[in-house]
Amino acid sequence: MIDDVKKYYNEAAEYEWNRLNNPYSKIEYDSTVYLIEKYFPKQGHILDIGSGPGRYSVMLLQNGYNVSLLDISSNELDIAKRKIEEADLKAEDYYCKSALELDSFENDTFDGILLMGPLYHLHGEKDRLKVLRDSHRILKKDGIALISYINTWGCLKSAVSEFPEVFKDTEHFQRYINGDLKFSPEESFTATYFTTPPLAITEVEKAGFNIVSYAGAESFLAGLNIQMKNLYTYMPQIYENFMVAAVESCELSQYRDATEHLHIIVKK
Numbered sequence: 001m002i003d004d005v006k007k008y009y010n011e012a013a014e015y016e017w018n019r020l021n022n023p024y025s026k027i028e029y030d031s032t033v034y035l036i037e038k039y040f041p042k043q044g045h046i047l048d049i050g051s052g053p054g055r056y057s058v059m060l061l062q063n064g065y066n067v068s069l070l071d072i073s074s075n076e077l078d079i080a081k082r083k084i085e086e087a088d089l090k091a092e093d094y095y096c097k098s099a100l101e102l103d104s105f106e107n108d109t110f111d112g113i114l115l116m117g118p119l120y121h122l123h124g125e126k127d128r129l130k131v132l133r134d135s136h137r138i139l140k141k142d143g144i145a146l147i148s149y150i151n152t153w154g155c156l157k158s159a160v161s162e163f164p165e166v167f168k169d170t171e172h173f174q175r176y177i178n179g180d181l182k183f184s185p186e187e188s189f190t191a192t193y194f195t196t197p198p199l200a201i202t203e204v205e206k207a208g209f210n211i212v213s214y215a216g217a218e219s220f221l222a223g224l225n226i227q228m229k230n231l232y233t234y235m236p237q238i239y240e241n242f243m244v245a246a247v248e249s250c251e252l253s254q255y256r257d258a259t260e261h262l263h264i265i266v267k268k
Contacts (some may be wrong), residue, residue: 001191002072002098005121009073011050017053024225027243028217028261031250032116032146033059035215039265040144042073045092046109049099049135050118058229061089065112071104072118073230080184100127102134109138113145116263118194120150123182125203128193132207139268145209147264149200150176150192152176154259157201157223197257201264209266216259219246222262 009016036056040046043064048057051069053076060067061084071077074096084091100120112137120211122128132147139145156176159166166172174182178195195203201211221228221242231239249255256262 001121001123002100002183004191006072008185009071010075011077013053013073013075016076017055020055022229023239024221024228026140027219027221027228029055030243031215031217031219031247032056032208032263034250035112035146035213035263035265036060038113039146039212042241044232045109046112046114047110047138048118049102049131050113051080052076052117053113054083056088056114056116057091058089060082061091062087066092066201066266067108068093068095068110070097070099072096072098075183088178089217089235102131104136105134107137108140109253111143113143115145116148119148120193123191123193125202129207131161132204132209136208136268143213143268145268147209147266148217149203149262149263149264150194151200151216151257151260152179152181152194152196153198153257154218154222154261155194158225158260160223164170169259197262200262203242204264204266209268212267213251214256214262214263214264216256217250217261217263218259219250220255222255222258 002093019025046060048067048069051071052070057067057069059082069077069080070093077094077096079092088206115135118131135145179199181194183192185191189244216222
């Protein structure tokens with residue numbers, strides 16, 4: 001399974017850099033930055049686990065943090081290095097390894113951790129808990145982490161425009177409502193794991209973290225991919241107004257449980 005994930009991200013490295021620029025996915029980026037600015041310490045050393053091509057690492061470096069990047073894909077890290085150097089910035093370290101390989105990091109090392117991506121791809125609870133417990137171990141006392149899962153409840157909404165054909169079998173509706181879904185590379189873009197907010201929060205607490213807050217990355221715009229692209233094209237000022245309002249609302253209970261990407265903010 002790890003090899004499938006590595007292959008996908010090596011092949012999709014450039015796409016991953018550009019993905020957060022599109023009018024819909026930009027809400028995911030903006031709300032994540034909002035949560036980092038709201039909850040992370042104002043300075044310190046951040047480990048970006050599952051950094052991809054470094055979109056968030058660049059932002060953190062620009063804001064004065066020391067940043068180390070870890071990703072399973074060498075191609076993603078090559079892009080990250082290039083983008084960081086182009087911005088005249090310098091990362092502390094680059095680690096090309098799986099999130100399951102955090103054993104070499106010493107206890108109480110980092111002031112903050114981004115764990116965005118690796119838990120999307122680990123089918124086994126034992127593996128996910130290893131990543132979470134290692135992240136807890138290497139985080140300093142009072143350190144903050146942002147942990148992400150793919151949320152089946154939100155995926156039901158996005159399915160209407162993105163993959164409706166899956167629901168020819170009506171049993172799939174209950175599967176998405178129940179969560180804890182494991183997909184092979186043949187069933188998804190690669191090996192993936194989707195779950196629900198309650199199951200994800202329970203898992204994070206089991207690893208020893210204290211929950212500070214949680215948010216839905218797409219906020220009340222979840223599932224509105226086509227509509228947001230149209231707003232961006234034809235009514236750009238109104239598009240910006242919706243983006244600001246969605247970011248500021250991403251932690252509201254009426255929205256956060258029904259978005260594709262779930263962000264859980266935790267403290268050690």
